[in-house]
Amino acid sequence: MIMSRRTVIAGAGAAVTALGAPSLAGAATPAAGRQSPGVYRYTVGNVEVTALIDGVARRQVTADFVRNAPLEEVKGALRDAFIDPNLLPITYTLLAVNTGSRLIVIDTGTGGRTAPTAGQALENLAAAGIDARAVDTVLISHFHADHIGGVRLKDGSLAFPNAEVVVPEAEWAFWMDDAQMSRAPEAMRGAFQTVRDVFQPMAKDVRRFKGATEPVPGITAIPTPGHTPGHTSFRITSGSDQLIVWSDVTNHPALFVRNPGWHVMFDMDPTEAETQRKRMQDMVATDRLRVAGFHFPFPAVGHIAQRNAREFAFVPDVWNPAL
């Protein structure tokens, strides 16, 4: 269509009405001012995985962030990865896993309970064309707020109203124990309270699994304690393909895949977490397994390459436009 002077003026008038105030910039397309939906889909054999970003927390990099490495070395590793050495973006990526017979969400994101820049999981689930009511299982890796907060909406109702919630027994035993809560340092009380807010009202309906079992058909649990007492990774298997869902075995890969001996401040038993991290890292590097990491940069899936005896690197998957 060739625009006449009349239609241009009418169009400009509509823009003024829509935006509320006339502006010289009205002729240009306004900036979106926000990110587009954070959704990425991939397959594991016949299983369809949808990665959903819940958001990001930008964290000041202080001396206590990595407990056993000098701050300058930590900042050096961030500079090497072209990340602001003072402000580390820690993203949250959960998975919706469609096995054909079941629709499982693994971890739930923050539920908007932590950073104001997080809490986008349900919006992204909808953008991915998945109805939260169709989710039949919510599988949890561990009880930190960024993994369980999204079990409920802010008003307390269930985000996945038809889903059975399935959790590691060792997490339940630790976090639901009032004696542990009263012994915990003041800084950890909030974490215990969040666990109670999320799980207490549905305690009798939560299914708990123990050890290296198969909590959901096609998904096996790999106990990886240390980050928390019952921290669990998962292996999704379909045909000859598999995906390791390793939750928080490592936090940001630029720091902790590269240096598996470094202890992030969130690890509750840093020595055990390091042992598990090195074991898992050796396994996925040797067997060339694909790994999804909850705090890896979106879409939070790729491989871990071992460069030499001491050096590992995360190699992210490249965006695949066709399944």
Ligand SMILES: [Zn+2]
């Ligand atoms: Zn986490």
